[in-house]
Amino acid sequence: MKSKERRIRDSILTLITIVVIFILLYLANQFMSNYQLRILNLCGIYIILSLSMILINGFLGLFSLGHAGFMAIGAYTVALLTLPPMEKQLNYYLEPIVPWLANTEWSFLPAILLGGVFAAIAGLLIGAPVLRLKDDYLAIATLGFAEIIRIIFTNLQSVTNGSLGLKGLPKIEIGIPFTGLALNMSACIWIAAVITVLFMVRLVKGSYGKAFLAIREDEIAAEAMGINVFKHKLLAFVIASFFAGIGGAFLGNIMGTVDPLMFRFLLTYNIVLIVVFGGIGSLTGGVLAAIVITAAMEMLRFLDSSFDLGPLEIPGIPGVRMVVFSLLLMFIIIFKPRGIMGVREFSWQWLIDLPNNTKNYYADRAIRKSKAKKGCDQ
Template structure:
């Protein structure tokens, strides 16, 4: 049975890759951008779910981690000529002026630098709990953004970086998403994953069982920061431009929304929610514009899509208080139950 599930998983991944190939060939540039955003938000949602959902740490610093990743990859992949055009107010620091890396090493370095920042922030902050931890991580996120505004010779200040090479495509975004999903699945099934869940449920009991709270909290924080940095790098190289105002608290809220809607502590729920939320935000954009039905024309109201989207979220949360999936995960056993493969044993009739 275990071998059969492994084959089904491999088949599902291959089938999804074929689907991506078809969508990449048939979608127009706008639809491809939405598809890319879906993959990026899967990475970002899972990185936050690892910290908030599986370890139970109420962190609100994701926008800051994304900023570190986006700027790191942007500075490493931008051609020297484009750097010279961007840094016309104040020259860029010499050691970055001539640097131009391929996208993969830059993406990994973005994750590593962000993980280092996560360690530096997490070491003192993770001694706090609940609301205090949330406020502290939110404060550090804003500090990162303000620092990026002021170190003009490195980040170009409030002007941001323009003309980034748009390396991010369907294969980069969803390839990273698939790797992140697989990493999360294996991590949560490992002893570290069980330790994270134990800390989430009861810190005192986990510590009594010999689990090092500080070590596992910092480990979770660093891994979440790594994938947040990678997601930020993918986003920056998709849009082609970044500036500090992109990484305000609203961005963290959007990712938190994906995690809560999908189910705190569910990999499957976060993946589904990331796709649904990203697509719904674009589909509802039609409500902001005039709608012509032929016999009548409905005047669009700017901001109406956010009102309708918020109402839909309220309805979902009212009926699914633990999110779409709760803490459940996808299993092939669902299909066997639906198709009736598991037959209940018949009761013996006594004569």
């Protein structure tokens, strides 16, 4: 098949897949419970967050731990802009909110875009100095940035309501022009997730993606080939910060509340776990791991509380769930250091060729066994 025909076929199959996803999403909203929908929405949010981290940690080979800070910026921006004035009065009872925010109320779409832009600006400001560092030094610097952001938000009582946080956030809803219809929370989150996947795929397959991979493999060689290493690092950092801000905004709204304790290092650790599990250099692995890990985290929540195991009552210990995932992370690092996908990516051609490849694999295996048996007989 010619490359042009293959691209057209792949585009049609991708479009059909997107339509099927949203049909399934509509059915999920009709038949799933609120708890199940919450898990489904969290899967979409963690897809956005994992792909944004893979761009930095996987395709550039950097080690950034500042995601929680960018998420906090996006979450607080959207919360402050969308919270109705009456709710703001109820939230700010220790100290009144600053006048220029007291009566501000935006719709969700411009608010979340501005949240992403603010997070990207923060990524630009922090990335300019710290991206000159490498390895552990970069990780420590970005982790320190995330903690600084959290402490600032904790102490800005008249702006962020300090440690009390913001409660009563309105439900996500985006109107569709000229139709009188509106997209609900699930639709908004999964549209954002699909856009993130498509954008990242286009980015890493283009010239910028090739430059990112060249920098990851050897910075000196990439610079010798004419690639502006610092410019590409900063660009990837800003893009990842933008999507982290978007993911943080969705996370705040799905929780219905935003407070500084939400954005501790543990949140970044969860995203790192997803990235390592899926494959630090694979967008496909990031998507799969985001769904699997998010669902498993909820399924194993019973470990934190007491439960019956036959005639025995097992007392729950808070934090056991995260211990299980820590052990899982250690297991993956030891036995599968590249994750479940490594650097491999899904493609339609691979899926189409899968039956033949499987058939050929078992045929070759049977031939090898037959030859080995004949050798033993001789």
